[in-house]
Amino acid sequence: MVFSHNYLSRIARDIFKACGTPGSEAEIVAEHLVTSSLMGLDSHGIIRIPQYVNAIKEGTIRPGAKVTILKETSTTAIVDAGYNFGQVGGTRGIEVAIEKAKKNSVSSVIVRRSNHAGRLGAYPQLAAEEGFISMAMCSSIGGGHFVSPWGGKEGRLATNPIAFVAPTKGNPIIVDVSTSVASEGKIRVKQQQNELLSEEWILDADGNPSTNPKDFYGQPRGVILPLGGKQGYKGYAFSLMVEIMAGILLGDGYTPKDIKEPINGLWLMVLDISAYMSIKQFKHQIDGLIKYLKSSSPVDDFSGVTVPGELDFGKMEERKRKGIPVENSIWKNIKELAKKLDVKIEAKEKTE
Amino acid sequence: MVFSHNYLSRIARDIFKACGTPGSEAEIVAEHLVTSSLMGLDSHGIIRIPQYVNAIKEGTIRPGAKVTILKETSTTAIVDAGYNFGQVGGTRGIEVAIEKAKKNSVSSVIVRRSNHAGRLGAYPQLAAEEGFISMAMCSSIGGGHFVSPWGGKEGRLATNPIAFVAPTKGNPIIVDVSTSVASEGKIRVKQQQNELLSEEWILDADGNPSTNPKDFYGQPRGVILPLGGKQGYKGYAFSLMVEIMAGILLGDGYTPKDIKEPINGLWLMVLDISAYMSIKQFKHQIDGLIKYLKSSSPVDDFSGVTVPGELDFGKMEERKRKGIPVENSIWKNIKELAKKLDVKIEAKEKTE
Numbered sequence: 001m002v003f004s005h006n007y008l009s010r011i012a013r014d015i016f017k018a019c020g021t022p023g024s025e026a027e028i029v030a031e032h033l034v035t036s037s038l039m040g041l042d043s044h045g046i047i048r049i050p051q052y053v054n055a056i057k058e059g060t061i062r063p064g065a066k067v068t069i070l071k072e073t074s075t076t077a078i079v080d081a082g083y084n085f086g087q088v089g090g091t092r093g094i095e096v097a098i099e100k101a102k103k104n105s106v107s108s109v110i111v112r113r114s115n116h117a118g119r120l121g122a123y124p125q126l127a128a129e130e131g132f133i134s135m136a137m138c139s140s141i142g143g144g145h146f147v148s149p150w151g152g153k154e155g156r157l158a159t160n161p162i163a164f165v166a167p168t169k170g171n172p173i174i175v176d177v178s179t180s181v182a183s184e185g186k187i188r189v190k191q192q193q194n195e196l197l198s199e200e201w202i203l204d205a206d207g208n209p210s211t212n213p214k215d216f217y218g219q220p221r222g223v224i225l226p227l228g229g230k231q232g233y234k235g236y237a238f239s240l241m242v243e244i245m246a247g248i249l250l251g252d253g254y255t256p257k258d259i260k261e262p263i264n265g266l267w268l269m270v271l272d273i274s275a276y277m278s279i280k281q282f283k284h285q286i287d288g289l290i291k292y293l294k295s296s297s298p299v300d301d302f303s304g305v306t307v308p309g310e311l312d313f314g315k316m317e318e319r320k321r322k323g324i325p326v327e328n329s330i331w332k333n334i335k336e337l338a339k340k341l342d343v344k345i346e347a348k349e350k351t352e
Numbered sequence: 353m354v355f356s357h358n359y360l361s362r363i364a365r366d367i368f369k370a371c372g373t374p375g376s377e378a379e380i381v382a383e384h385l386v387t388s389s390l391m392g393l394d395s396h397g398i399i400r401i402p403q404y405v406n407a408i409k410e411g412t413i414r415p416g417a418k419v420t421i422l423k424e425t426s427t428t429a430i431v432d433a434g435y436n437f438g439q440v441g442g443t444r445g446i447e448v449a450i451e452k453a454k455k456n457s458v459s460s461v462i463v464r465r466s467n468h469a470g471r472l473g474a475y476p477q478l479a480a481e482e483g484f485i486s487m488a489m490c491s492s493i494g495g496g497h498f499v500s501p502w503g504g505k506e507g508r509l510a511t512n513p514i515a516f517v518a519p520t521k522g523n524p525i526i527v528d529v530s531t532s533v534a535s536e537g538k539i540r541v542k543q544q545q546n547e548l549l550s551e552e553w554i555l556d557a558d559g560n561p562s563t564n565p566k567d568f569y570g571q572p573r574g575v576i577l578p579l580g581g582k583q584g585y586k587g588y589a590f591s592l593m594v595e596i597m598a599g600i601l602l603g604d605g606y607t608p609k610d611i612k613e614p615i616n617g618l619w620l621m622v623l624d625i626s627a628y629m630s631i632k633q634f635k636h637q638i639d640g641l642i643k644y645l646k647s648s649s650p651v652d653d654f655s656g657v658t659v660p661g662e663l664d665f666g667k668m669e670e671r672k673r674k675g676i677p678v679e680n681s682i683w684k685n686i687k688e689l690a691k692k693l694d695v696k697i698e699a700k701e702k703t704e
Binding site: 074149277 | 457459508581634644651652656
């Protein structure tokens with residue numbers, strides 16, 4: 001099934017509203033999920049609608065919860081999302097960070113008690129759209145500790161991604177990668193498709209390398225390895241950096257014992273380019289850097305060097321035109337949800 | 353040959369002073385190099401003395417050059433090292449960053465026209481010693497572009513390391529890793545020892561994977577791959593982040609054409625923990641996190657999980673006690689240098 005992004009946005013918004021989400025928040029979350037789907041990042045897209053609705057039912061997402069600033073200085077803040085959607089907490093967090101960077105050149109904001117943040121790059125991207133450089137890190141407290149510390153065979157860290165966005169003359173450069181070798185979602189997909197994993201992705205519960213997804217989902221569970229293969233101590237080091245910035249600084253703890261329901265912790269940094277050079281000069285230099293990178297001739301199997309985010313924006317253009325493909329099973333879930341919530345839905349498939 | 357660190361510090365200091373370096377700067381550089389050697393990071397240790405002396409002779413390191421602030425706000429600065437030692441520029445840079453973070457909670461400082469920075473973690477470590485969290489990135493402009501962008505076969509980036517240091521109740525956590533799979537220095541060592549490289553370290557000049565160091569040093573040259581193996585797009589993404597923060601922001605360009613002599617660019621961030629929680633609470637939580645990480649039972653070949661920096665501090669204790677081993681060829685170089693410069697040197701080997 002293929003649907004237009006506008007149609008899917010409407011459905012998502014209406015479903016969240018029907019669960020008691022204020023319109024402005026439903027808008028933020030729907031826009032976030034559909035943008036991820038448009039970019040081809042399906043694991044962070046509309047597939048999450050049923051998960052979020054379920055979390056609302058269970059009380060772990062609290063739509064409409066007041067997002068407050070607990071503590072602040074001229075350049076820093078602790079934003080408390082009150083268990084609202086991660087997207088609502090993250091969006092407010094980056095707004096606060098942008099405000100502070102406008103006045104004081106650089107800012108460092110953390111967001112606590114915030115549910116699933118979704119596509120991490122979305123938040124620094126909002127800052128880049130206003131001409132700033134921005135970095136983000138995301139931890140998971142209370143759960144999702146699927147990733148082993150280097151040399152360990154039990155999970156102690158989440159996939160702990162790092163995002164970084166810089167404006168250019170065209171689409172921004174969007175770095176948005178986990179510090180583990182793969183996400184849990186990718187392993188799940190491989191299992192569903194009865195495929196083996198690449199080597200150096202997981203260890204079974206006994207700490208032996210495995211390519212079988214079942215060894216990860218077994219009882220006891222296996223672990224995902226930190227990014228880097230034989231240099232996995234580097235991925236582990238980056239992951240620990242994320243755990244400190246986006247986890248420890250929240251003050252809420254760090255183990256599954258500390259928090260009943262897993263939440264995401266965010267660290268957001270915004271930097272005013274004009275503290276260093278004019279935005280025009282910056283964009284001119286970035287443009288030259290991109291050309292320099294692309295002047296490297298490609299290896300076999302590659303048509304050319306791209307910059308991070310470029311392929312996602314390409315996919316976005318394509319899906320805006322052709323629509324977003326949605327798997328039957330996912331569409332069935334969303335339809336049933338809509339029916340239960342009395343949300344009007346007709347399977348208006350996109351035809352070009 | 354094995355020497356005490358105090359003896360090597362004195363030799364290093366006297367050699368740099370004999371080349372016209374002011375005493376306070378010679379002290380900084382000697383201390384930096386010997387600390388790297390103590391930590392077992394020999395490629396960034398006293399092995400660099402002849403390289404620096406040579407750079408002074410060629411005029412690419414200018415001892416005594418005034419380090420100035422070109423442009424600043426309450427939280428940011430561009431520090432111009434005037435082609436002084438990287439260690440002098442970096443140390444001044446982090447001092448400025450600490451000062452600003454003390455007053456305004458967070459700071460972002462870049463250092464330009466600075467020679468080889470050495471061990472990158474040394475700078476954020478200075479901030480952690482005063483109770484701050486600190487991050488650093490290092491680019492190389494004008495040369496050292498041995499690392500290919502993802503999918504490319506020509507080098508366009510340097511090994512672009514990221515460092516991060518956080519205080520604990522004991523030794524700080526020191527993340528200090530390059531965003532490439534290996535450093536050029538490691539490949540050089542393998543070549544000298546006639547050993548093959550691990551897979552996924554390099555491509556030959558035609559873009560084919562190789563394990564032969566000669567393919568890297570050939571004419572035309574091969575490339576080092578970004579960190580991550582099959583997930584090398586992640587290492588590339590981190591490397592590009594470093595290139596922008598510690599390279600583009602300097603305003604000096606980004607290609608070998610832009611700058612005659614390769615220099616290091618630095619980005620330094622310092623964050624005041626007390627903007628979020630008391631330093632006592634922070635250290636208490638970090639302590640718990642370290643215990644949680646270490647509670648993961650080790651895989652075979654590992655005696656336990658360690659945190660980044662832990663093994664280096666262990667090595668430091670050992671070498672403070674037993675002395676620093678120096679290869680004969682390197683000692684010969686240093687001795688000749690000392691003789692030429694009229695620096696008093698006797699081979700006072702350390703005996704326990």
